[in-house]
Amino acid sequence: MMWLFAALLAISNPQEARMKTTLENGVQVYVAQKKGLPITQVYLVVMAGSIYDPSGKEGLANLTTALLDEGTKHRTEEEIALEIEKIGGRIYLNTGAYYTSMSLTVLSPYTDIGLDVIADMLQNSIFPEERVEKERDRVLSGIKDQLSDPNSVLDREFIKAVYAGHPLGHPENGYLNTVESITREDIVQFYQTYYRPERTYLVFVSDLEPEEALKKVKKYFGTWTVEGSGPGDVKIPDPQPIQGFHVKVFHMPVNQVFVAFGHLGPLRKNPDYNKIRLMNYILGGGGFASRMMQKVRVEKGFAYGVSTGFRPGVFLPGYFRSTTETKVESAHEAIPLMFEVIREMQEEGPTDQELSDAKSYYEGSIPRMTETYSQYARALLEEMLYGLPQNFWLKDVEEIKTLTREDVIEASRKYIDLNNLVMVLVADTSKFDLKKLKFPHADISIEIPY
Amino acid sequence: MMFTLWMVAMTGVTMTYNLPIVTKTLENGLQVVVVEDHANPLVSVQIWYRVGSRNEHEGITGISHILEHMMFKGTEKYGPEEYSKIIQRMGGTDNAFTAEDMTAYFSEVPSSQLEKVFELEADRMANVVFREFEEEKNVVIEERRWRTENSPWGMFFEEMAAVAIQAHPYRNPVIGWRSDLEKITLEDVRHYYETYYSPQNAILIVAGDVQPEQVFALAEKYFGSIPNHDQPPEVRTQEPKQMGERRFTLRKEGFTTIWGVAYHSPRYTDPDFPALQILNAILTAGKSSRLYRRLVSETGLASGVSGWVERSIDPYLWYIVVSVQPGKSIDSVEQIVLEEIEKIQSSNPPTEEELQRAINNAVAAFVYQQQSVIGKAMMVGTFAILDRPEAVNEFIPRLQQVTVEDLVRVAQKYLTEENRTVGRLLPIPPKDMAAFIQQMQEAQQKEFRR
Numbered sequence: 072m073m074w075l076f077a078a079l080l081a082i083s084n085p086q087e088a089r090m091k092t093t094l095e096n097g098v099q100v101y102v103a104q105k106k107g108l109p110i111t112q113v114y115l116v117v118m119a120g121s122i123y124d125p126s127g128k129e130g131l132a133n134l135t136t137a138l139l140d141e142g143t144k145h146r147t148e149e150e151i152a153l154e155i156e157k158i159g160g161r162i163y164l165n166t167g168a169y170y171t172s173m174s175l176t177v178l179s180p181y182t183d184i185g186l187d188v189i190a191d192m193l194q195n196s197i198f199p200e201e202r203v204e205k206e207r208d209r210v211l212s213g214i215k216d217q218l219s220d221p222n223s224v225l226d227r228e229f230i231k232a233v234y235a236g237h238p239l240g241h242p243e244n245g246y247l248n249t250v251e252s253i254t255r256e257d258i259v260q261f262y263q264t265y266y267r268p269e270r271t272y273l274v275f276v277s278d279l280e281p282e283e284a285l286k287k288v289k290k291y292f293g294t295w296t297v298e299g300s301g302p303g304d305v306k307i308p309d310p311q312p313i314q315g316f317h318v319k320v321f322h323m324p325v326n327q328v329f330v331a332f333g334h335l336g337p338l339r340k341n342p343d344y345n346k347i348r349l350m351n352y353i354l355g356g357g358g359f360a361s362r363m364m365q366k367v368r369v370e371k372g373f374a375y376g377v378s379t380g381f382r383p384g385v386f387l388p389g390y391f392r393s394t395t396e397t398k399v400e401s402a403h404e405a406i407p408l409m410f411e412v413i414r415e416m417q418e419e420g421p422t423d424q425e426l427s428d429a430k431s432y433y434e435g436s437i438p439r440m441t442e443t444y445s446q447y448a449r450a451l452l453e454e455m456l457y458g459l460p461q462n463f464w465l466k467d468v469e470e471i472k473t474l475t476r477e478d479v480i481e482a483s484r485k486y487i488d489l490n491n492l493v494m495v496l497v498a499d500t501s502k503f504d505l506k507k508l509k510f511p512h513a514d515i516s517i518e519i520p521y
Numbered sequence: 522m523m524f525t526l527w528m529v530a531m532t533g534v535t536m537t538y539n540l541p542i543v544t545k546t547l548e549n550g551l552q553v554v555v556v557e558d559h560a561n562p563l564v565s566v567q568i569w570y571r572v573g574s575r576n577e578h579e580g581i582t583g584i585s586h587i588l589e590h591m592m593f594k595g596t597e598k599y600g601p602e603e604y605s606k607i608i609q610r611m612g613g614t615d616n617a618f619t620a621e622d623m624t625a626y627f628s629e630v631p632s633s634q635l636e637k638v639f640e641l642e643a644d645r646m647a648n649v650v651f652r653e654f655e656e657e658k659n660v661v662i663e664e665r666r667w668r669t670e671n672s673p674w675g676m677f678f679e680e681m682a683a684v685a686i687q688a689h690p691y692r693n694p695v696i697g698w699r700s701d702l703e704k705i706t707l708e709d710v711r712h713y714y715e716t717y718y719s720p721q722n723a724i725l726i727v728a729g730d731v732q733p734e735q736v737f738a739l740a741e742k743y744f745g746s747i748p749n750h751d752q753p754p755e756v757r758t759q760e761p762k763q764m765g766e767r768r769f770t771l772r773k774e775g776f777t778t779i780w781g782v783a784y785h786s787p788r789y790t791d792p793d794f795p796a797l798q799i800l801n802a803i804l805t806a807g808k809s810s811r812l813y814r815r816l817v818s819e820t821g822l823a824s825g826v827s828g829w830v831e832r833s834i835d836p837y838l839w840y841i842v843v844s845v846q847p848g849k850s851i852d853s854v855e856q857i858v859l860e861e862i863e864k865i866q867s868s869n870p871p872t873e874e875e876l877q878r879a880i881n882n883a884v885a886a887f888v889y890q891q892q893s894v895i896g897k898a899m900m901v902g903t904f905a906i907l908d909r910p911e912a913v914n915e916f917i918p919r920l921q922q923v924t925v926e927d928l929v930r931v932a933q934k935y936l937t938e939e940n941r942t943v944g945r946l947l948p949i950p951p952k953d954m955a956a957f958i959q960q961m962q963e964a965q966q967k968e969f970r971r
Contacts, residue, residue: 107560108888108892109888148808149809149814152807152808156807156882157809157874157878157881158885159883159885160885161885161889176889177885178885178888204821205817205818208846209817209821211846212824212844212846215775215777215847219773219774219775220673325671326666326670327666327667327671358609359593359602359605359606360605360606360610368660369602369653372653372656372657372658372663374660375661375667396663396667397663398662431610431612432611433612435611435613435630435634436613438563439563442563442894443893
C-alpha cells in the first residue's frame with residue numbers, strides 16, 4: 072500500500088537529493104529524486120549525432136539510432152516492444168545534430184525492466200540485415216512525407232541554407248539518395264565508433280532514493296566496455312557566416328507562403344545567452360507578449376503563427392530564425408513587416424513595460440521549469456551537457472532581473488543582422504509574385520524540394 | 522464529495538492511483554471542481570464550456586472556434602490579448618482549444634495568483650467586447666489553410682468525417698468550412714456567445730496548490746453573481762444507422778499516401794465503450810500491436826499505424842489510419858487490416874495477455890498525465906464534459922471489467938462492412954509537375970535578373 076500514501080500525501084520538497092558522478096567506464100550520470108508520483112524518467116544521450124555522418128552517407132547517425140530497438144544479442148525487436156509495452160513503458164529514440172537520445176518513461180516499480188532493455192539496446196544492438204532494410208524503407212518514406220509537407224520542407228531547406236555545405240546543414244534523417252547508399256557495415260562501424268561509454272550521458276529522475284537509483288544505473292551501465300579507442304576529439308570546422316541577402320524559393324502547390332529567414336547564431340555557453348533570451352522573448356519568442364505576434368497576427372490578421380527564435384549551438388554556432396506562414400495575397404506585406412519589427416527593436420529597444428513584463432515572466436515561471444519528471448530531467452541534462460552551475464535556471468533568472476534596456480538593444484544588434492541572411496520561401500510560384508517583395512539586392516533562386 | 526480508489530495488479534505490483542476530486546455547484550449552476558496537488562506552488566485554472574462543433578449547423582460551422590479566438594479580444598476592463606499578457610507577466614502560460622463537444626480555456630500560474638485568474642476568467646465569461654473581429658477571422662482562416670488545406674492528414678480527416686457521418690453535426694470540421702468562415706458575422710458570434718457562455722453551461726476546474734474551501738469562496742465571489750441566459754438548445758440530430766460501406770479517394774501532390782477506415786462507435790458512456798478502447802489498443806497501440814506487427818514490422822508496407830475511438834457525448838467514430846509507404850501496395854494494406862479485423866472477430870481472438878497489456882498501458886498513461894497540474898485538470902475536464910467529473914476515477918475500473926468475450930462481442934458488433942467508411946489519399950507524383958516547374962523557374966529567374 073506504499074503507493075497509496077505517496078498519492079495522498081503528494082510530498083513536496085524542492086531541494087530533493089541529487090547525485091552527479093562518472094562511472095569507471097566513463098559514463099556520466101546524474102541521478103535526482105522527485106517525489107509525488109511513481110515515475111522513472113531516463114534520458115540517455117550519446118554523442119553520436121548527424122554531424123558525424125560521413126559525406127555521401129547523410130542519415131547514417133539517424134538510421135543507426137532508429138535501429139537500436141530492432142534487435143540485440145538478447146532480444147528480437149518484437150521482444151523489446153513486448154517487454155516495454157506490457158509494463159506501460161515508453162521509449163523514444165531521437166537523433167539530433169550533436170547527439171542521439173533515448174528517452175525512457177516507466178512506472179518506477181518497473182525501473183529495472185526499463186533499464187535492462189535500454190542498456191541492452193545501447194550496448195548489444197546487432198542490426199540484423201532484414202531490419203536494416205525495413206528501417207531504411209521507413210526512413211525513406213518519412214523523408215518523402217516531409218517533402219510533401221510545406222512546414223517540413225521549410226525546416227529542411229532553412230537548415231540547409233543557413234549552414235550551406237557544413238555538416239550541421241543536412242537534415243538529420245538525410246536525403247533519399249544518401250540513405251539509399253548506407254550499408255549495414257556503415258551502421259555497424261558508426262555504432263562501434265561513436266557509441267562508447269565516454270561519449271554517454273545519463274540522467275535519471277525518479278521517486279526512488281538516489282542511492283538506490285545510482286545502484287541500478289551502475290548495475291546496468293557500469294559494466295559496459297567497448298573495444299578500440301573511439302573517434303577521439305573529432306574536429307569539425309565552424310560553418311561560414313552568411314554574406315549578403317540570399318532568397319531561396321521552393322515551389323509547392325500550397326495556398327500560403329511559408330517563410331523562414333535567419334543566419335548563424337550563438338552557442339549555448341555564450342555569456343550573452345540570457346540577454347538574447349530576454350530580447351527574443353520581447354521580440355518574437357514570448358507568444359502574445361511578443362511584438363511579432365502583436366503586429367503581424369493581432370493587429371493585421373496576417374498569420375496564425377509568427378515568431379523569432381535562437382537555437383543555441385552545443386559546440387558549433389547555432390542559428391537565429393524568424394518564421395511565419397500567410398496567404399499569398401498578404402505575403403508581400405507580412406514579410407517586410409517582420410523585418411520592420413526587428414529593425415524597430417534594434418533602433419528603439421523595448422519599452423519599460425515590455426522589459427518589466429518579460430523579467431516578471433521569467434521570475435514567475437521558475438516552478439514550471441521543473442514541474443514534470445521530464446522537464447526536470449531535461450534541465451539536469453542541460454546542466455550536465457554544458458557544465459552549467461547547479462540550479463542554473465535559478466541563476467539565469469537572477470541575471471535576467473539585472474538586465475537593462477541597453478542590454479536588450481545590444482543583443483538585438485549584435486545577434487540579428489538583417490543585411491546578411493538567408494530567406495527560404497515555400498510557395499506556389501505560379502501565384503506568388505516574388506517581385507512584390509522588393510528585395511533589391513537579393514540573390515534569388517527557385518527550386519523544387521523533390 | 523466522492524473518493525474512490527482503484528488498484529491494478531501488474532506483474533506483482535499493486536498500484537493505487539486516483540485524483541482527489543472535490544466538487545461544488547454554485548446557485549447559478551456553475552460547477553466547480555478542485556483537485557488538490559501540493560507538489561509545486563502552481564495552479565491550473567480551466568473553464569470548460571459545453572459547446573463545440575457538435576452545437577453548430579451549416580452556415581455557422583467553425584463558430585465555436587472563432588468565438589474561442591474572440592474570447593482573447595478583451596472586455597470592457599481589459600484590452601485585446603491582455604488576458605494572455607497578464608498571465609505571462611505572472612510567469613504563467615495560457616491557451617484554449619475547441620473540439621466537437623467542448624471549448625476549454627486553460628492557464629497555469631503560480632498558485633499565489635489564483636484570485637487574479639478568477640477575476641479575469643469571470644470577467645470574460647460575462648463581459649467580452651468583440652474587438653478586431655475581421656482581423657481575427659483572417660487569423661482563423663490562416664489557421665485553416667495551415668492545419669487542413671495544406672496538410673495531407675488534415676484534408677484526409679476532414680473528408681473522412683464528412684463521408685462517414687451524414688446527419689449529425691460531427692460531420693463538420695471543428696475549424697469550420699471555408700465558406701462559412703468567410704461569411705460568419707460578428708452578430709452571429711455575439712448571439713452564439715450569449716447562447717452558450719453562461720455559468721450553467723460551464724465547468725470551472727482548479728488543480729494545484731490550493732485548498733477547496735478557498736477555491737469555492739473565490740468562485741462564489743467572482744462567478745456567483747453572473748446571471749444565466751436561457752438554457753442552450755439541445756442537439757436534436759441523431760446519426761442514422763449506416764446501411765452499407767462508403768468509400769472516398771482524395772488526391773494530393775506529393776508522396777504522402779494514407780489508407781484509413783472509420784467505424785461508427787458508441788458514445789463514451791455506453792457500456793460497450795471500454796471494450797472498444799481496449800480492442801483498439803490491441804490492434805493499433807505500440808510496436809507490439811497486431812496491425813503494427815503485420816503492416817510495419819513484417820511486411821514493411823507502412824511506416825506507421827494509429828487508431829483511436831473518439832470519446833464523445835454522442836456516437837462518433839473509431840478510426841484506424843495507416844501511413845502507407847510511397848510506392849507500396851495500398852490494396853495490400855487494406856487487405857491486411859480487414860484480415861486482422863476478421864481474425865480478432867473469430868479465428869484468432871484477443872488473448873488475456875493482450876487484454877492485460879492494454880490495461881497496463883492505460884494505467885501507466887493515467888499516471889504519466891498527472892505530472893502537471895494542467896494535465897490533471899485536463900483529465901477532469903474531459904470526463905466532466907462526457908459524463909461527470911468523478912468519472913475520471915472510474916475510467917480504469919471500467920477497463921478492468923472488460924473480458925476477452927466482451928472484446929470478441931464488440932468486434933463482431935461494430936467492425937462490420939456496412940458500418941465502415943474506407944478512405945484513401947493517393948499522391949500525385951511530383952514528376953508530373955516537373956515540366957511546369959521548369960517553366961516557372963525560368964520565367965521567374967529572367968524577371969529577377971533583368
